[in-house]
Amino acid sequence: MPNATFFNLPEAKRQGIIDCAIAEFAIADYDSASISNIAKQAKIAKGSFYQYFADKKDLYLHLIDLATQQKIAYFKASRPPESEIGFFAYLRWLFRASTQFELIYPALGQIVHRAFYSDLPFHDEVLKRTQMASSGYIRELVKQGIDRGDIDASVDVELAVFILSTLVYRLRDFIPQQLDLTPAQLAQDQLSPDNRTAIEQIFGQLVRVLEQGMGRSPTPTPPQSSSSQTQTH
């Protein structure tokens, strides 16, 4: 955790440092990110930086905390629908909110992504701080969905969590690619109505595929799909 001195800093200065740090860790992984560069960009002396933060790791973990806090806050502010609306409608909201967050705060998304999928010396420590917030959240949703009968009970919870959390996260890459925009453009510009509807169509199709794939099927038991007979190599 940053020093008390840091939190007593004028709001603008403190936020400036954090912004520069976020930008740096978004474009470089933990080892490559440069404290010297952060200090230069934030227009503070390097010595000052080390009066706020014990070391590089201290700053990094603080950024991870900030990112998860910010994501949770954003989700709460996005007015999640009542869970009575049903699992897949809720899921659609989740896709939308998550994508919006990733587009508004692409750097935070990038940092969290890197925290998950690259090998830090203290990888475990980071996972503890972020795990609950993402896949744990989706896991609860899935369990509810099964209890309510929205999701077919034969679907393994962990598999469903895997599919959903993977897709939720990867929309961040897919949507800019489909809209022929760089993520940066998408983040800055206001979305044109055309793009908005295009994005909604993606959400719609994705939810439809998932609902057909995992939803409680009207026909009671199609026990074995035509192609899932075990085939060893």
Add this chain to the structure above:
Amino acid sequence: MPNATFFNLPEAKRQGIIDCAIAEFAIADYDSASISNIAKQAKIAKGSFYQYFADKKDLYLHLIDLATQQKIAYFKASRPPESEIGFFAYLRWLFRASTQFELIYPALGQIVHRAFYSDLPFHDEVLKRTQMASSGYIRELVKQGIDRGDIDASVDVELAVFILSTLVYRLRDFIPQQLDLTPAQLAQDQLSPDNRTAIEQIFGQLVRVLEQGMGRSPTPTPPQSSSSQTQTH
């Protein structure tokens, strides 16, 4: 491309250098990976390294090439089923072969992954060398699947490619997690029969979800799913 000198090296020495390089680029991103360390691990002088490779980028692009070649070779050697078998059965083979590759050569997988999802100075150059081999391959499969009527024609090709290539890749993380093994253990040990069947069940469930979700549905048109009505925020 490495120098001719490099290719004239004794097989063992050349492969040793490549192995060390792969290990290094697997645990560190492009900037952090250290040529000095590769030379040290491979027990050659740094000067020798620079007689084989023009620079760091030269080595890196060579590794990318090797990785894609190796993956293609592995797939061909895995005896792909006839495409007449149907899209989803083929998909199951693809899941299996891809997961096996990732578990046998985790470092190569890691390097390619990083090439895709982190920001190199020459990101475009890398994508050109790998694009065809992964999502391009899946895209062709999807198109065939639609033509044959295995996949519902209302499913957007790019969305299907997105879903499939994302899941194919992420199985690499999901399966070790489900089996409570580290990827390293999974890569080294022979799989127990229990684990084998567990993995096959994962493939089976995954294919089933996808087949129900994207497959040509027996009912002609369920035009609007219960939850996909557009809901703006």
Add this chain to the structure above:
DNA sequence: CAGTCATATGACCGGTCGGTCACATTTTGG
């Protein structure tokens, strides 16, 4: 044997890194 040429080597270069510290400056409060 000598001479030539490809290859191997590690000291060395300029630069950047994370982190420190003696000192300058500002803020505090009695």
Add this chain to the structure above:
DNA sequence: CCAAAATGTGACCGACCGGTCATATGACTG
């Protein structure tokens, strides 16, 4: 108003980086 405490600063440290190069070593040719 001044001393003491808090905060700001950038030169400096040892380590390591990618890359170079003069030189050493060995292998081929005549």
